[in-house]
Amino acid sequence: MTDTAHTLGTARTLWELAERRAALTPDRPVLLQEDRILTFGELRDRAERCAAGLYGMGVRPGTVVAWQLPTRIETAVLSFALARLGAVQTPVIPFYRDREVGFALRESKAEFFAVPGVWRGFDHTEMAHRLGARGVFEAYGPESLPDGDPAVLPPPPSNGTDVRWIYWTSGTTSDPKGVLHTDRSLIAGGSCLAHALHLTEDDIGSMAFPYAHIAGPDYTVMLLLYGFPAVMFEQFALPGALAEYRRHGVTVAGGSTAFYSMFLAEQRKLPPGEKLIPSLRLLAGGGAPKPPEIYHAVVREMGCQLTHGYGMTEVPMITMGSPDDTVENLATTEGRPPRGMEIRIADDGSGNGEVRLRGEAVCQGYLDPAQTAAAFDEDGFLITGDVGHVTASGHLVLTGRIKDIIIRKGENISAKEIEDLLHEHPGVGDAAVIGLPDAERGERVCAVVEQPPGADPLTLAAVTEFLRAQGLSVHKLPEQLEVVEALPRNETLRKVLKYRLRERYSVMK
Template structure:
């Protein structure tokens, strides 16, 4: 991290970081979307005017304001305006519907709710009324944002250790959990990410995932520290988004494993020797396991570096690959933790302590269950540290299949299947079985026009790959597409268990 970025990383609050960067490089662009461009100076000025408009509506320090908005410049402005006021904000993923959104509003006790009106065919305003939201207002473009004269505003918050952010876990298996963050925990996560990726003021980034995800402020902090811009994508789809990547000369892109796969699939459609995005030099992300074969294919075929990391809503940045690291480490590990992150492995489980770790959950009982007696967060993830300090993920506590009393890692089998030429993606699940306790079921997507894969072929391949006999799948299901969430495209294994636990006809 350069000296300027290092100094900025000590900012006590997110708003202080905005103000410091605006004073340093007011005329440099920070947000690019379509034909629009916002500078760091504009970011501070416009956010403060939105803060004044919110203040006139009754928003005060500590007021809980939820927002469910797509990835737009206006979303960033509204979020920073709330940070300027010292309000408590609760971002809600725009794909959430009545159940999840209503739950988030009730649990957070939100006094205001910002929505985009009708977005992608869904009437968010009507949904907000339906779930009983308070203080509903639309914020779908620059003209609809609250606006006012900043003169009467109180001073910005002076400290960044109070809880001012409530993020929501995905809720893929039960109701979402409200994760409590501070300005400092978000700044710490973004600082670690910026340092690990070795970015410079000459880079051009991209935010192709929902800004309401914990990765939103993580990425914004990185832009503020290094003073470079990012292209915002309200809806990410390939090949449609490629024109914007090329137009703005994006140098670093990504999001998660699914994003890497989508870019690679588009690269394979190009004529030999043609780079998909000529300016691109780095793909980076996290949020889901990365098979080594995918790393190797991206580097070989796209001609870019790929660095993958490990994070979660509770801790936005835990480890990250270093672009200058050895290929073996980049392919097979999640990188190393920054100096401020303590990792402890207890009975195979990864536990964490550091400034980027959340303060807990809205539900005190969930907080008590999540932290051990020494203040380490229990992640529920399994892993190990190598001699060089790199973290290797080996699975999930709840993603271990217990077959005849033997623990089987789903991830181990998935990594092997990912290298099979007839497999585009794979998920391995345990299904109830009267004789074994659980049986191993492999669920795979296949490439277009591929010959139908059979269970004997899978078993033969996995045995040849060195997989122990007791771990071999006893069932194979081929699906058109694995079910995924709408944020970082994680596979929803609970849906597969629900689908395939039913008796076969």
């Protein structure tokens, strides 16, 4: 991390960080969207005017404001306006509907709710009123944000350790939880990402994920620390989004493993030697397991580096791969933690164990005190539910989740191990391995796969023969194969929703 970035990273609050960057490079761009450019100075100034408008509406320090907005320049401005006021903001993913949105509004006790109006054919304003939301206002177009004279504003917040953010777990389990964050925990998470990737002010990043996701502030902190811009995608789909990547000369892209696969699929449509995005030098992301074969395919076929990390709503960035890591570490690990992030492995005697975390980037707990009490051990480490180990070089290897351990006839089987091998099969586009109830075995191994276009139909016999050839132990071989058109995923980082697969296929045999 550069000296400037390190100094900026000591800011107590997100607003202080934004002010410091605006003072350093006011005319440099921070956000690009289609033909629009927002500079660091304009972000500060527009956010202050928006904060004054919100203040005139009755928003005060500590007021809970929910917002369900797409990835737009106005969304970032509104979020920083709330940070300037010291309000408590609770972002809601724009794809969520009545059940999830109603839950978030009730649990957070939001006093105001910002919505985009009619977006992608859905009337968010009507839904907000149907749910009985308070203080509903629309914030979508360039002229839509509240506006006022910054002279009316109280001093900005100075304490970065108060809870000012309520994020919602991303939906890979059926019940969301309200996760409590501070400005400092978000700055710490973004600093980890920035430190690992070795970016410079000459880079151009990209936000292809919902800004309401925990990755939104994570990524924005990195922009503020290093002073480079990112292209915002309100709707991300390939190949449609490629024109914007090329037009703006994006050098850093990514999101999650599903995004890597989408880029690869488009690369494979081109003649050998032709780069999908000529300026691209790095794919980076996290949020879901990365099979080693995906890493090797990206480097080999796209001609750029791939670094992958480990984060969650509760801890936005835990570890991150670095471009100067070895090929082995980049392909098989989640990277290393930054200074200040403690990783404890609750070893079960097998060399692996549950991953537990302590550090500034860790959340303060949950809205529900009972959930908070259950989430931390006696030493204050967050219990993640992930299983793995730390190598001699300090890199973290994840081998699965507690719930992803399949217990077949008393033997523990890692779903991730089988998934990584399945990704090497040319007839598999993506795969999820789950344990299903079985009267004889306790659980049986079920592989659910997507196939790439034009692939020969897969059979269970063909899959098990391939896995045997890869050296997989006989007791780990799938006993059930399901081929689906598309695996169920969430709408943020496109994580596979395994609980839906278990619900669909859990018939006792």
